[in-house]
Amino acid sequence: MSVANQFRTISGAFLDVFYPNICQICNTDLNMNEQHVCLSCAYDLPYIGQNKKELQKLEKLFWGRVEVQRIYSLLNYQRGNQTQRLLHLLKYKEKKKLGQYFGEVLAEVITEPDKIHAILPVPLHPKKQRLRGFNQSRVIADGIANKTNIPINETCLIRNAHNLSQTKFSKYDRWDNVRQIFSVKQSKQLENKHVLLVDDVLTTGATIEACILALLKVENCTVSVATLAARV
Numbered sequence: 001m002s003v004a005n006q007f008r009t010i011s012g013a014f015l016d017v018f019y020p021n022i023c024q025i026c027n028t029d030l031n032m033n034e035q036h037v038c039l040s041c042a043y044d045l046p047y048i049g050q051n052k053k054e055l056q057k058l059e060k061l062f063w064g065r066v067e068v069q070r071i072y073s074l075l076n077y078q079r080g081n082q083t084q085r086l087l088h089l090l091k092y093k094e095k096k097k098l099g100q101y102f103g104e105v106l107a108e109v110i111t112e113p114d115k116i117h118a119i120l121p122v123p124l125h126p127k128k129q130r131l132r133g134f135n136q137s138r139v140i141a142d143g144i145a146n147k148t149n150i151p152i153n154e155t156c157l158i159r160n161a162h163n164l165s166q167t168k169f170s171k172y173d174r175w176d177n178v179r180q181i182f183s184v185k186q187s188k189q190l191e192n193k194h195v196l197l198v199d200d201v202l203t204t205g206a207t208i209e210a211c212i213l214a215l216l217k218v219e220n221c222t223v224s225v226a227t228l229a230a231r232v
């Protein structure tokens with residue numbers, strides 16, 4: 001089934017009457033079979049989905065940096081495109097149901113979900129999370145969990161609260177500082193596990209890399225990555 005067809009299936013599966021019935025992209029009224037975005041807009045979105053060439057490009061991003069098992073991403077992100085608009089709605093307009101919905105669609109392109117033991121949303125800086133009130137990666141993770149029944153783990157991967165001021169360091173120190181943004185606690189829970197790291201968007205890969213560096217310190221922990229969008 002094509003990714004676009006997934007929208008039809010998922011849209012038809014349930015109808016949330018409390019959600020405003022207009023397309024979040026073009027603002028036209030939605031019909032009974034549509035949810036969050038109209039079919040026409042859904043068809044027009046720039047999918048990465050299962051495009052091998054584009055996925056390979058994303059894999060190459062991590063070559064020589066950290067070992068990643070698989071990378072999954074749904075939408076191509078470019079400045080000013082519809083993907084950027086969707087991410088903006090999720091992050092700054094609190095369209096959590098929209099994010100969860102796209103998480104469910106993202107789940108459809110994850111091959112072999114039965115080999116994944118836990119979903120780990122990339123944590124926000126605690127201060128940022130307090131300000132925003134939610135973590136957009138967690139919202140996407142919820143959608144994936146709904147579809148796959150893989151449990152979400154938010155306790156093991158943590159973002160260290162105190163980033164050292166970056167300005168007074170040399171370029172190398174700065175990079176070293178970035179690498180230590182994340183750490184793992186209760187690491188026993190992740191030993192011998194294959195985890196799926198989830199974020200909203202993949203651009204330079206620096207955040208994802210920093211997370212993976214922390215996770216790979218755990219004995220026999222392997223990591224795949226799923227992002228709603230990626231710049232390819």
Ligand SMILES: [Zn+2]
Pocket residue numbers: 023024025026027028037038039040041042
């Ligand atoms: Zn539309």
